[in-house]
Amino acid sequence: MPxxxxxxxAINDRLALRLLQQDGPLTATQLKNLTGLSRPTVADLVERLQEAxxxxxxxxxxSQRRGPNARLYGIVADRAYLAALDVRTDGVAVAVADLLGVTRAEASLPVEEGTKTRPAVERAVAMVERAARGAGAASLHSVAVGAPGLIDPVSGELRDTAxxxxxxxxxxxxxxxxLPxxxxxxxxxxxxxxxEHRAGAALGRDTFALFWLGHGVGAAVMLDGVLRRGASGGAGEIGFLPVPGTSxxxxxxxxxGGFHSLVGSVAVRELAAGHGIATGGAAGQGGTGGGAEREQDPAAAFAVRAALADGSGRGEAFLSALADRVALGAASVVAVLDPGCVVLAGEVGRxxxxxxxxxxxxxxxxxxxxxxxxxxGTLGGGAVLRGAVLAAxxxxxxxxxxPAL
Structure with a gap:
């Protein structure tokens, strides 16, 4: 039935909005060519979207004005403001962006170990509110929070994690x-x-597995362009993966005793030290796995960069041993999912x-x-905040x- x-x-309006979001600004003629709609239909939908x-x-x-046909139409960027949060064990980072995803304000807040819950929460929320004001936002429309641990796939709530x-x-x-x-x-x-899928190493790949190698270790699975979270939200908790070579x-x-014990930052630092490679920085504390971190724990990444710059065979030996370890976990994931592509993300992967x-x-x-x-991976520790902006x-x-649906 037609x-x-x-x-x-509604279908035409939403299609036009998506094209303007992805490829805009566009003229009415360009919209006509991209959508395949008639010129009168495009003129009507542009008028509706302007009125909305x-x-x-x-x-x-x-280079010269040519009347209505030369007008470029774009999304009203300040129609909505968004906030993205990257929540770590030792602090919070926030970015406030407009509807086009352009960052208007950024801020970060360290939270020292032992800080009581109420003060930590109050300071973090106040930081978000200040960042929003700094971006010129009267209010925030959507907020996306990236956090370690399991997210309940039904309620969307962050679950208790040891x-x-x-x-x-x-x-x-x-x-x-x-927040409203x-x-x-x-x-x-x-x-x-x-x-990484939209703006990084996985651009053009709709099926891949991402390994986050940082303070902790975690994975994400994207199949046919859709994130697969698992029945309990725990897909990708590869830090718990039993692998040979642990104690x-x-x-x-x-x-x-899991994969985390082989490729978490503490393990990488110790491996580097055993090969005579300097680590620099401070070693991170052991975690529960699944940890995408900002550039807060540079020791492991420092060791990898030092190995790459090392002129002796020590650097090659260290990188070879590290690759052996990473490949053990990757082989298990590949055997089950056959993703065709694995992205090594996080500060160590980068x-x-x-x-x-x-x-x-x-x-x-x-x-x-x-x-x-x-x-x-190409986005390093900033990938979490970038992804949160996209989600928001x-x-x-x-x-x-x-309304255009």
């Missing part, structure tokens, strides 16, 4: 209570995968770059019959573009 006129208009306050004229195409501070859960609740905004929570490694096996309460990626790929070819490309923007667009 769509009703109102449904057809979603689209406006931002200039003219060409080893994480209590203020994490309370911060999310307080943001929901205090939609607040969404996502596992931080998943957000890193979103960022024990992991438990339900802690990932010691520091290792193409050299470490090539070493891991070569070892994977020996361990698995499934052809797998290994790429180095998606939430705002879904709500604001809803």
């Amino acid at each position: 769509a009703s006129p109102s449904t057809a208009r 306050g979603l689209v406006h004229v931002v200039g003219e195409s060409g 080893g994480l501070p209590a203020w994490h859960r309370e911060l999310v609740k307080e943001l929901q209570r205090r 905004a939609t607040v969404v929570v996502e596992n931080e490694t998943n957000l890193a995968a979103v960022a 024990g096996i992991p438990s339900a309460l802690h990932c010691d 520091a290792g770059g193409e050299v470490l990626a090539a070493l891991v790929e070569e070892r994977l070819a020996r361990l698995s019959p499934l052809p797998t490309e290994v790429r180095a 923007r998606d939430a705002a667009q879904d709500a604001l573009f809803a």
